[in-house]
Amino acid sequence: MAEAVSNEAINKRLLWSCRRGMLELDLLLKDFIYQGYNSLELPDRKIFKILLDYPDAVLFDLLMGKSIAADEGIASVVKKIRSIATSTAS
Amino acid sequence: MTITRRKFDALIIGAGGGGLRAALQLARADAKVAVVSKVFPTRSHTVAAQGGVNAALANVSPDNWHFHMFDTIKGSDYLGDQDAIEYMCRAAPKVVYELDHFGVPFSRRDDGNIYQRAFGGQSQDYGGEQAARTCAAADRTGHAILHALYQQNINARTHFFDEFFAIDLIKDKEGYILGAMALEIETGEPILIEAKTTLIATGGAGQLFRTCTNALINTGDGMAMALRAGVPLQDMEFFQFHPTGIAGKGILITEGVRGEGGYLVNADGERFMERYAPRAKDLASRDIVSRAIAIEVREGRGCGPDKDHVFLKLDHIGADIIKKRLPGIRDSAITFAHVDPIESPIPVYPTAHYTMGGIPTNHKGQVVVPEREGPEDPVPGLYAAGECACVSVHGANRLGGNSLLDILVFGRAAANHIIGYLQEHRYHRQMDDDGIDMAMARLARWEQQGEGESVPELRAEFRKVMEDHCGVFREQNNLAIGLEKVTALRQRLQNARIQDQSKIFNTARIEALELENLMDIGIATVASALARTESRGAHSRVDFTERDDTNWLKHSLYFEDGRLDYKPVRLKPMTVAPFPLKPRVY
Numbered sequence: 001m002a003e004a005v006s007n008e009a010i011n012k013r014l015l016w017s018c019r020r021g022m023l024e025l026d027l028l029l030k031d032f033i034y035q036g037y038n039s040l041e042l043p044d045r046k047i048f049k050i051l052l053d054y055p056d057a058v059l060f061d062l063l064m065g066k067s068i069a070a071d072e073g074i075a076s077v078v079k080k081i082r083s084i085a086t087s088t089a090s
Numbered sequence: 091m092t093i094t095r096r097k098f099d100a101l102i103i104g105a106g107g108g109g110l111r112a113a114l115q116l117a118r119a120d121a122k123v124a125v126v127s128k129v130f131p132t133r134s135h136t137v138a139a140q141g142g143v144n145a146a147l148a149n150v151s152p153d154n155w156h157f158h159m160f161d162t163i164k165g166s167d168y169l170g171d172q173d174a175i176e177y178m179c180r181a182a183p184k185v186v187y188e189l190d191h192f193g194v195p196f197s198r199r200d201d202g203n204i205y206q207r208a209f210g211g212q213s214q215d216y217g218g219e220q221a222a223r224t225c226a227a228a229d230r231t232g233h234a235i236l237h238a239l240y241q242q243n244i245n246a247r248t249h250f251f252d253e254f255f256a257i258d259l260i261k262d263k264e265g266y267i268l269g270a271m272a273l274e275i276e277t278g279e280p281i282l283i284e285a286k287t288t289l290i291a292t293g294g295a296g297q298l299f300r301t302c303t304n305a306l307i308n309t310g311d312g313m314a315m316a317l318r319a320g321v322p323l324q325d326m327e328f329f330q331f332h333p334t335g336i337a338g339k340g341i342l343i344t345e346g347v348r349g350e351g352g353y354l355v356n357a358d359g360e361r362f363m364e365r366y367a368p369r370a371k372d373l374a375s376r377d378i379v380s381r382a383i384a385i386e387v388r389e390g391r392g393c394g395p396d397k398d399h400v401f402l403k404l405d406h407i408g409a410d411i412i413k414k415r416l417p418g419i420r421d422s423a424i425t426f427a428h429v430d431p432i433e434s435p436i437p438v439y440p441t442a443h444y445t446m447g448g449i450p451t452n453h454k455g456q457v458v459v460p461e462r463e464g465p466e467d468p469v470p471g472l473y474a475a476g477e478c479a480c481v482s483v484h485g486a487n488r489l490g491g492n493s494l495l496d497i498l499v500f501g502r503a504a505a506n507h508i509i510g511y512l513q514e515h516r517y518h519r520q521m522d523d524d525g526i527d528m529a530m531a532r533l534a535r536w537e538q539q540g541e542g543e544s545v546p547e548l549r550a551e552f553r554k555v556m557e558d559h560c561g562v563f564r565e566q567n568n569l570a571i572g573l574e575k576v577t578a579l580r581q582r583l584q585n586a587r588i589q590d591q592s593k594i595f596n597t598a599r600i601e602a603l604e605l606e607n608l609m610d611i612g613i614a615t616v617a618s619a620l621a622r623t624e625s626r627g628a629h630s631r632v633d634f635t636e637r638d639d640t641n642w643l644k645h646s647l648y649f650e651d652g653r654l655d656y657k658p659v660r661l662k663p664m665t666v667a668p669f670p671l672k673p674r675v676y
Contacts, residue, residue, distance in 0.1 A: 012595035021137035056137040057233035
């Protein structure tokens, strides 16, 4: 139970970190937290947290496909976020 | 309950460009300055400003600050205060060169001077040839400014309260503002920040409307705090809309799409702009296109299962041109509307973009209210700058490139005035319990348990009402019904409950507090729009289609008790002759 509460707190912290300065990022990251994050393996969760520390403009270019991450792990998580976004019913 | 207290010379609420520019000025003057921000500072909405900042540097075209002043006054549809506009346009080159020195990587010309691009509404010789006045750091100007200012503030030892949500201003019986109560989001604990001066720099309120371009953080928190502290909100009826946002999402689809030959169709497949603007059609001005879309939807010719949008069709342009000239738009459509515009039309609806109204200030950044001597008495210790403020340089309509300029010039001006104020007010004033109790009551209200309405559902309903009744289609009956509805929703919010009563990162509680703020300023917006029986700038009434300078060349002031008052527009600049009123024709 204690672990469940703790996980919930972690998710809420993550959710708040998904509040960004650009609407596009808000929508992409929020959808991913609700629909994709829980199915990530631990290493990818760590990468997702690294991504959240990126400046908004850099994150925007990655998530909108304007640039490609050199790091394979980052590129893979970016792909998963985009995949949730493009498959979510509007 | 013991509340943690901290004391500072200056408290800045909001860490966008305006707040950070002010904080830097203060920290460099050795003031003890704190910045409270509900998100990490470099995630403020300033990052979304891609266009640039206006300054008459004359690097690309002949230009001077007086041309810039004329364009800004004309763009404001003559509701802008000419003294504040003069101040801003004269200060513009200085703030841009300062940014250059702070490390903002402005795009350059071959001769090494800052490159300037042309934007709409910029002219040489008072309405003549196109001017190029906008300084940009590629397409990341807001991001570059924010990061440079943040780094400079770290170097200057500004104290940051990251992820703290400001609840309310603290005001004493003599009317002085003594700081604010805030909530640490991580722990859920309140903190009292006492300050000799407080600057509100919390940005705009695009989240008032269901379809908007603004980030989720733009909930007008500072405007609502000011309203609750007895400050009226000025010119809230003026809200800038773009005609084509992705329906239900708000993401902007630029006019460039229609420039490339894209056009709008309704549910019958009719190219309806031919009826509204037979010559310009889909390239008619923003307000005309926006209103046409809203009318099509209102009259039942909207598309989709809920008939709540129209389609922007570009498949006829051809895959090659779309891929070559509109790649960003295609990606936005695929990502957020789940359609590839090469094959299918994009669902669109007018999207709210910029809050021209806000907390009334003078050109020194002081918050001013009609209280003792006249319509503009400063509230001691209180300042505002940027989109949350109404100084008023944008009047009824903001020009592109002037929003970044506004935050920089008036963030800096407010800080300069604060430095003088601190020299005359060396000690903290005694704080009584009343102000603290009010802020704590606002927090405690959301600790009530039991059954009640859902905050997210009320939020969705409220934003839809704002869009339907106070969006781009404004008419007496529709606005009056809207005012009744938002007032009723505000009442219903009293009975809402949040189920999550945890302390740590309780985002449900923050969203409830944000909704209170939104509803308070939503009522101000609808009431002000209902009262103004003319069309001026972004406020466009279908039942009063002309600008009415005889009766409405004045600023609206909405008070928390529902009262509306007005004050004159400042038509006299600081040092030059006034620009006389003219029709706003381009």
